Amino acid sequence: RKEVEQDPGPFNVPEGATVAFNCTYSNSASQSFFWYRQDCRKEPKLLMSVYSSGNEDGRFTAQLNRASQYISLLIRDSKLSDSATYLCVVSGYSTLTFGKGTMLLVSP
C-alpha cells in the first residue's frame, strides 16, 4: 500500500465549480499534513496546512480525519488560475512524503 494515495485525476471542471480532492495515508504515526500546489513544469509550493479542526483560506478548505486517515481539499468557485496539480503531503520525522498528485483543469 502506498504511503499517500490520491484521486488519480485529472479533474476537468468549469469556472465557478466546486471541486474536492481526497487523500489517504497509511502511517497512523504521521504528525502533520499539508497540501502543496505544483503548476505545470514548475516547482511545488506550499498551499496550506491541514488540521483536524479544519482550515480555511479564502476559497480553499482543508480537512483532516485522523481516525480514517483521510485528508481532503475543497476548492470553491474555481478560477482558471487554479489549474495545477495538487499534492497531498504527510510529515513524519522531519521529512515529507508526497502523494502523486491530482491534476485540476479549470476551463472557461
Added chain:
Amino acid sequence: DADVTQTPRNRITKTGKRIMLECSQTKGHDRMYWYRQDPGLGLRLIYYSFDVKDINKGEISDGYSVSRQAQAKFSLSLESAIPNQTALYFCATSAGGRDYEQYFGPGTRLTVT
C-alpha cells in the same frame, strides 16, 4: 533573484558519465533536500541534510551521492548515470522546526541516453 537556485536547468548526458547537480540557497535555512520526480511516481526523497555535518539517505539513495559544501550549497552526484535516472530533480530547503514548509528550486531536467 530566486531564493533557491539549481544548475544546470537542463542536461543531457550519456550512460556511464558522472554528473553533478548543484543547489544554492539564500534563505539562510539549515535543512536541504534532493528529490526526483517521475511521471506517475510523484516526488521521492533522495538525500537530505540538516546541517553541514549531517547527511541522511532518503527513500531512493542508491546510485546517488551528495555533498554539503556549505550551509547554502548542496550538490547531488550521479557517479555513473543510467537511463532510469532520467527525471526532474528538485532541491528544497526548510528552516529547522518548520520542515513542512519546504522551498523548492526550479528543478533540473536530466536525460540520460
